Amino acid sequence: MITRRTLLTAAPALTLATGLLPGAGLAAPAALTADTRLLPRKGKGPRIVICGGGWGGLSAARHLRDRIPDADVIVLERNPFFWSCPMSNKWLIDVVDTQFLMHDMFAPARKYGYTLVQTEIIGIERDRKQVRTTQGTVDYDYLILAGGIRNAYDAWFGDDRATAEYTRQHFPSAYTPSSEHLALKNKLKDFKGGTIVMTLPPPPHRCPPSPYERACLMAWHIKVNKIPGKILILDPKPKIAPIGAGYKAAFEELYPDIITHVPNAKVKEVDPYNKRIMTEAGDFDFDDAVLMPPHQASDMVWHADLIAQTPEGKPTGWADMHPRLFTANSDDNVYIIGDSMGPIAESFGHYPKSGHVANVVARIAADNIAERVAGKEVVAQLPDNLCYMLVNGDPREAISVEFTYDLDAEGQVVQTQIDIDVRTPDLLAEDFVWLEGKFNDFLA
Numbered sequence: 001m002i003t004r005r006t007l008l009t010a011a012p013a014l015t016l017a018t019g020l021l022p023g024a025g026l027a028a029p030a031a032l033t034a035d036t037r038l039l040p041r042k043g044k045g046p047r048i049v050i051c052g053g054g055w056g057g058l059s060a061a062r063h064l065r066d067r068i069p070d071a072d073v074i075v076l077e078r079n080p081f082f083w084s085c086p087m088s089n090k091w092l093i094d095v096v097d098t099q100f101l102m103h104d105m106f107a108p109a110r111k112y113g114y115t116l117v118q119t120e121i122i123g124i125e126r127d128r129k130q131v132r133t134t135q136g137t138v139d140y141d142y143l144i145l146a147g148g149i150r151n152a153y154d155a156w157f158g159d160d161r162a163t164a165e166y167t168r169q170h171f172p173s174a175y176t177p178s179s180e181h182l183a184l185k186n187k188l189k190d191f192k193g194g195t196i197v198m199t200l201p202p203p204p205h206r207c208p209p210s211p212y213e214r215a216c217l218m219a220w221h222i223k224v225n226k227i228p229g230k231i232l233i234l235d236p237k238p239k240i241a242p243i244g245a246g247y248k249a250a251f252e253e254l255y256p257d258i259i260t261h262v263p264n265a266k267v268k269e270v271d272p273y274n275k276r277i278m279t280e281a282g283d284f285d286f287d288d289a290v291l292m293p294p295h296q297a298s299d300m301v302w303h304a305d306l307i308a309q310t311p312e313g314k315p316t317g318w319a320d321m322h323p324r325l326f327t328a329n330s331d332d333n334v335y336i337i338g339d340s341m342g343p344i345a346e347s348f349g350h351y352p353k354s355g356h357v358a359n360v361v362a363r364i365a366a367d368n369i370a371e372r373v374a375g376k377e378v379v380a381q382l383p384d385n386l387c388y389m390l391v392n393g394d395p396r397e398a399i400s401v402e403f404t405y406d407l408d409a410e411g412q413v414v415q416t417q418i419d420i421d422v423r424t425p426d427l428l429a430e431d432f433v434w435l436e437g438k439f440n441d442f443l444a
């Protein structure tokens with residue numbers, strides 16, 4: 001249902017999209033109704049709508065245009081520019097500059113020939129094959145949900161949205177492409193001393209090794225600037241993982257007086273106003289904090305009613321999907337890619353929620369949709385994963401983790417994990433080569 005509030009927030013967006021400037025002497029844009037169609041169909045090929053223009057969404061758009069040249073590919077994205085979370089920890093201590101992370105999304109859209117619309121997705125009606133946005137509805141033949149994660153503050157605060165918003169603004173998690181990264185960087189620059197608490201989300205969560213990388217690089221800033229500060233990592237897991245030995249060595253050898261890792265510290269309660277956290281490992285006061293609530297599949301997967309349920313009928317928080325084909329179990333015209341994906345195998349759970357996996361699965365989904373459109377057999381493919389984490393600012397040294405996937409005799413996906421725990425400058429050099437390859441794949 002389109003509410004009055006939706007209409008009010010939608011009106012300025014429509015003005016911008018149609019290029020009608022207020023006061024230009026033209027008629028006011030027509031009021032939005034549930035039947036307002038955003039874009040007429042282009043060409044004879046299938047229309048494939050991609051919700052979310054991050055790592056997964058932009059990769060899918062590029063590869064779909066390659067595989068199905070007559071497809072009408074549309075990306076719906078709320079942000080005005082692409083912001084890369086990979087490398088954003090390194091950006092906190094100026095290893096890369098802002099231009100390195102921030103990209104114009106219209107350039108790849110023009111180059112590869114897809115349509116990019118800056119808009120908020122507010123509903124998905126699968127029975128009508130329509131996506132509702134703040135600018136109107138968009139019809140699809142195939143739908144790809146690539147919205148990343150949502151920060152589930154409700155796990156901490158229930159319906160108390162004011163406290164959730166207070167927490168987000170005062171102690172930003174900076175785990176989605178948003179201005180929270182700028183807030184965190186300013187906070188670090190202004191930090192004069194005291195205890196910073198960092199809560200890690202329970203698994204599965206976005207980029208498992210990256211909170212520890214963030215702790216190392218914030219500690220490095222504290223160390224070189226001789227700030228009387230400490231970082232307390234409140235980790236719900238019993239031990240550091242992945243790259244546990246590499247991180248443990250970095251904490252003990254590089255930041256022994258700054259970083260304390262607290263295992264089994266599952267959050268029970270958060271009081272952001274009094275700067276206090278209650279966990280299963282004890283209660284902690286803080287002067288400042290990076291508060292990461294639990295992660296779940298993005299809101300759009302909930303809008304599409306594609307969240308899996310536990311046997312007791314409770315939402316698992318992640319997509320209900322086929323682990324090899326990436327289609328929704330209840331609707332094979334809908335693909336879920338990237339961090340919103342559900343579990344893959346009982347033995348290891350989820351694929352790592354990484355930009356690498358989002359990019360590779362996006363390409364696989366594009367291949368599979370192209371096979372279906374051409375009436376060919378769909379070939380299930382397996383991804384891989386690779387992550388490099390900087391632990392020292394001078395000399396710049398990184399550690400890394402690699403995951404490979406195979407099928408066992410029963411056809412179940414099995415995971416092999418290789419941690420590289422010895423920190424070296426070479427691994428940072430490899431990180432830059434990796435990122436350049438990815439950016440060239442979907443942004444250049």
Ligand SMILES: Cc1cc2nc3c(=O)[nH]c(=O)nc-3n(C[C@H](O)[C@H](O)[C@H](O)COP(=O)(O)OP(=O)(O)OC[C@H]3O[C@@H](n4cnc5c(N)ncnc54)[C@H](O)[C@@H]3O)c2cc1C
Pocket residue numbers: 051052053054055056057076077078079084085086087088089119120121122146147148149174175176177206207210298299300337338339340353354355356357358386387388
């Ligand atoms: C600090 C940090 C470091 C990381 N380092 C690495 C690394 O080194 N290597 C690696 O591989 N991965 C890394 N990652 C993980 C990586 O960023 C994510 O796994 C990846 O971005 C997932 O891609 P995605 O497409 O699923 O989500 P995203 O890239 O987050 O894209 C989702 C998009 O959907 C949009 N969206 C969501 N809801 C709506 C809506 N309702 N309407 C319109 N648009 C919407 C969002 O604005 C966003 O642009 C890191 C993450 C963080 C936070």
